[in-house]
Amino acid sequence: MEKIISIKNLTYTYPDSKTPAINDLSLDIYKNEWLSIVGKNGSGKSTLTKLIDGLIEADSGTIVIDGEVINEENIWDARTKIGIIFQNPDHQFVGATVEDDVAFGLENQGMPREQMVKEIDRALDLVKMSDFKTRDPQSLSGGQKQRVAIAGVLATKPQIVIMDESTSMLDPDGRKKVLDLVQKLRQEQDLTIISITHDIEETELSQRIVVINDGKIVQAGTPSSIYDIGPHLTKFGLEEPFSSQLVQTLRNSVKLPEGYLNEEELKEQLWKLHSSM
Numbered sequence: 294m295e296k297i298i299s300i301k302n303l304t305y306t307y308p309d310s311k312t313p314a315i316n317d318l319s320l321d322i323y324k325n326e327w328l329s330i331v332g333k334n335g336s337g338k339s340t341l342t343k344l345i346d347g348l349i350e351a352d353s354g355t356i357v358i359d360g361e362v363i364n365e366e367n368i369w370d371a372r373t374k375i376g377i378i379f380q381n382p383d384h385q386f387v388g389a390t391v392e393d394d395v396a397f398g399l400e401n402q403g404m405p406r407e408q409m410v411k412e413i414d415r416a417l418d419l420v421k422m423s424d425f426k427t428r429d430p431q432s433l434s435g436g437q438k439q440r441v442a443i444a445g446v447l448a449t450k451p452q453i454v455i456m457d458e459s460t461s462m463l464d465p466d467g468r469k470k471v472l473d474l475v476q477k478l479r480q481e482q483d484l485t486i487i488s489i490t491h492d493i494e495e496t497e498l499s500q501r502i503v504v505i506n507d508g509k510i511v512q513a514g515t516p517s518s519i520y521d522i523g524p525h526l527t528k529f530g531l532e533e534p535f536s537s538q539l540v541q542t543l544r545n546s547v548k549l550p551e552g553y554l555n556e557e558e559l560k561e562q563l564w565k566l567h568s569s570m
């Protein structure tokens with residue numbers, strides 16, 4: 294597997310703080326993977342994002358993006374490879390219409406008008422929002438707003454998309470739709486997804502989870518292996534996933550296979566039990 298980001302011994306302490314927000318953290322992220330970074334409030338997730346995107350500079354350690362050690366000279370080039378989708382889409386809208394909004398990142402790149410129109414259409418088509426081109430972004434639902442925000446990011450053709458609590462303001466249905474879309478785009482557009490969240494439920498579609506606490510990685514593994522530590526997640530200020538809690542409770546009365554079961558697997562097991570009764 295090819296690395297797209299390689300972080301080594303990264304440490305950062307805010308100027309007015311005594312304890313490091315990121316503390317000797319090392320992490321490799323691979324091309325086309327979906328990595329979830331989870332941790333409670335204040336664990337260091339946003340600081341790590343800011344370091345990766347070059348908004349702040351580490352006190353020590355290195356970040357390699359797409360083969361280049363990041364420094365003051367090449368950070369702007371590295372940033373063009375990264376797109377960030379934030380928690381509250383209202384804070385990212387700058388245009389009066391959906392298409393103006395998607396155009397924003399492209400205008401910043403100085404793209405000629407004709408090519409820009411094509412790119413906007415392509416990006417809106419990818420997120421199935423072409424019919425909303427002339428709408429005021431503020432008039433859209435939360436899920437639609439996030440799809441437009443994703444289009445804005447995709448239009449600039451990043452290799453890496455960082456989702457910073459991007460679905461935390463959506464209802465369960467809106468959240469599922471956005472996460473399914475991200476999964477599809479990851480596969481079709483060969484993107485690397487880094488999703489940052491304090492909500493473990495949001496990580497099911499990712500391939501790997503790292504749990505951070507006090508600026509350090511305290512657990513890493515596949516979603517099943519992380520969900521499997523169930524109640525121990527509370528040690529890091531995280532809630533045990535609902536399906537994992539349910540499985541623990543059901544195990545007291547029915548026989549279920551070992552290990553973590555996701556919702557689909559649990560449904561299947563319960564059907565089997567039901568039909569054998």
Ligand SMILES: Nc1ncnc2c1ncn2[C@@H]1O[C@H](COP(=O)(O)OP(=O)(O)OP(=O)(O)O)[C@@H](O)[C@H]1O
Nearest residue numbers: 307310314332333334335336337338339340341491
């Ligand atoms: N501008 C700042 N100045 C000083 N300390 C800061 C600043 N921003 C964050 N911190 C501290 O750094 C640590 C990590 O914060 P960070 O915002 O990275 O956490 P987080 O995991 O993103 O939290 P949340 O989920 O609440 O967004 C915390 O102890 C926080 O208080």
